[in-house]
Amino acid sequence: MTTFNAKPDFSLFLQALSWEIDDQAGIEVRNDLLREVGRGMAGRLQPPLCNTIHQLQIELNALLGMINWGYVKLxxxxxxxxxxxxxxDLPQVGSAGEPSGTWLAPVLEGLYGRWITSQxxxxxxxxxxxxxxxxxLNSVPTQTIILYMRTRSNSN
Incomplete structure (x- = not known):
């Protein structure tokens, strides 16, 4: 029997999954689900306590680098x-998402929310x-996601 040591590639599976979730659950439910996934990821991969935004940015970039999920500026x-x-450099799930290629963006909302509030x-x-x-999209790459973190009373 021949065995291969190549890592599995889940991109086709993730594309099909993204389309099914969007079709069956809708965009709002999908975004809520992905935010929760982000919070769960943040719970499993936590930054150390940091005393400055600069130090936190360095630590978050180290964590993002471990999972090949790009980098952040705070x-x-x-x-x-x-x-x-x-x-x-957010990973893309094909062209899924709005705008195209940004399907995983809601994961970042949960991820950063939990990481930053743990400080x-x-x-x-x-x-x-x-x-x-x-x-x-005319001035930044599609994989650039811009988020704002505010207290809920200032979020409007």
């Missing part, structure tokens, strides 16, 4: 009482939301 927006999260000084009821309008 920016505090004091005037808006928010954090801007720019994620580059010292994080308090309140936070929400992470995606800013699709800022993801101008």
């Amino acid at each position: 920016e505090l927006l004091a005037e808006e009482q928010a954090m801007r999260i720019v994620h580059e 010292p000084g994080a308090f309140g009821d936070y929400v992470v939301t995606r800013d699709v309008d800022a993801e101008d």
Whole structure:
């Protein structure tokens, strides 16, 4: 019997799964599901406690590198009482997602929400939301996802 040591490629499976979830459950349910998946991933892969945003950014990039999920830039927006999260090189599930190629973006909402709220000084009821309008596909790659983290009372 011949055995191969190649790693399995799940891209075809994930594409078919993404289409089925979107078709059967709808976009809103899919996004809720993927946010929960992101929170679950964050619970299994946790950053150490960090005292600065710069230190947290370094640690999050190390974790993202371990799973080949791109990299992040964190920016505090004091005037808006928010954090801007720019994620580059999100893995794609074919053309799935809106805009095309961004099907996994809701995972990032759950992932960053849990990672950041686990840090010292994080308090309140936070929400992470995606800013699709800022993801101008003419100026940034499709795999660039822009998120904002705000307290729930400031999320509108």
